[in-house]
Amino acid sequence: MYNERQEKILSILNEKGEVQVSELKEIFPQVSAMTIRRDLAYLESKGMLIRTHGGAVNIKKLTSIYGEEDAYSLRAAENVEEKMLIAEKAVKFLDSGRSIYLDAGSTIMYFSRLIPDDNFSIVTSGIITALELTKKKKITIYHTGGQLNNNTLSSAGPTALAMLDMINIDIAFMAASGFTFENGFTVSNFFECELKKTVIKKAKKVIMLIDSSKFNKVMAFTFAHLSDLDVLISDDKIPDYIVKKAEEAGVTVL
Known part of the structure; x- marks a missing residue:
């Protein structure tokens, strides 16, 4: 369903909770920052993460911070x-x-x-x-x-x-x-x-x-x-x- 790079991004998010595009660019020097942003956008469309300004955050981390009922906080972190x-x-x-x-x-x-x-x-x-x-x-x-x-x-x-x-x-x-x-x-x-x-x-x-x-x-x-x-x-x-x-x-x- 996901390519190798996208699987690695999800693995990093599961481990760290959040990540910046600049960090991912160092991990994947063979691709552009725009390609990484497209990966994040695709993964967000699949409900796997939420993009933030300059990176992405694991949905589970947001839930643990704000609580499942805080819909506003979750929306505020989308498409920043x-x-x-x-x-x-x-x-x-x-x-x-x-x-x-x-x-x-x-x-x-x-x-x-x-x-x-x-x-x-x-x-x-x-x-x-x-x-x-x-x-x-x-x-x-x-x-x-x-x-x-x-x-x-x-x-x-x-x-x-x-x-x-x-x-x-x-x-x-x-x-x-x-x-x-x-x-x-x-x-x-x-x-x-x-x-x-x-x-x-x-x-x-x-x-x-x-x-x-x-x-x-x-x-x-x-x-x-x-x-x-x-x-x-x-x-x-x-x-x-x-x-x-x-x-x-x-x-x-x-």
């Missing part, structure tokens, strides 16, 4: 390089003095780390995102409040919607659990769906941050379609046909 690339692309859309909404999700969390400590007014439904923003001294932070979702570590529900009624949103940076042309952008929680719909209606500009692993996945509730977006930011693996359809809908794709 892609999520950081998306976050870096999104930074250029920030504008000091604007009212900004940050959705919940691990990609948004990585993005929040890159936001300069400047005169921003930021509203978010994400617990982890809010905590990341507290490290900045000049940013004014508002949390929507509401019912806590243990799976996504975010808040939604009537209280959150009431909070949104009181604010204006210049730019909304959104996230999704899945996307297809037929179903649009989807999530698995009804309250989160309603909150996202409300944000998109209020925002002057909507920017979707979504990594390519979410394409062709469908969750229970649709909150937006391509026509609702101004900008779609993904990683370098976004399929060409999605880029074409998005641009036909008037969406800028990065």
Whole structure:
């Protein structure tokens, strides 16, 4: 099922728990770093490991650290390089003095780390995102409040919607659990769906941050379609046909 090099990578992970691409390059000098990254991507697709920034970690190690129920931590460690690339692309859309909404999700969390400590007014439904923003001294932070979702570590529900009624949103940076042309952008929680719909209606500009692993996945509730977006930011693996359809809908794709 796996080639000799991939079997060796799995053996190293089972022994050490985690490994860096630079370490693997020394072990396999005959192949490029890109080939090693492709090996890690393939093994991740088979559920054998989770890629991190610059390497990979054994799933069993993550479970022992975070616990089996901590789904957010496991997701945050997935496709880290892609999520950081998306976050870096999104930074250029920030504008000091604007009212900004940050959705919940691990990609948004990585993005929040890159936001300069400047005169921003930021509203978010994400617990982890809010905590990341507290490290900045000049940013004014508002949390929507509401019912806590243990799976996504975010808040939604009537209280959150009431909070949104009181604010204006210049730019909304959104996230999704899945996307297809037929179903649009989807999530698995009804309250989160309603909150996202409300944000998109209020925002002057909507920017979707979504990594390519979410394409062709469908969750229970649709909150937006391509026509609702101004900008779609993904990683370098976004399929060409999605880029074409998005641009036909008037969406800028990065």
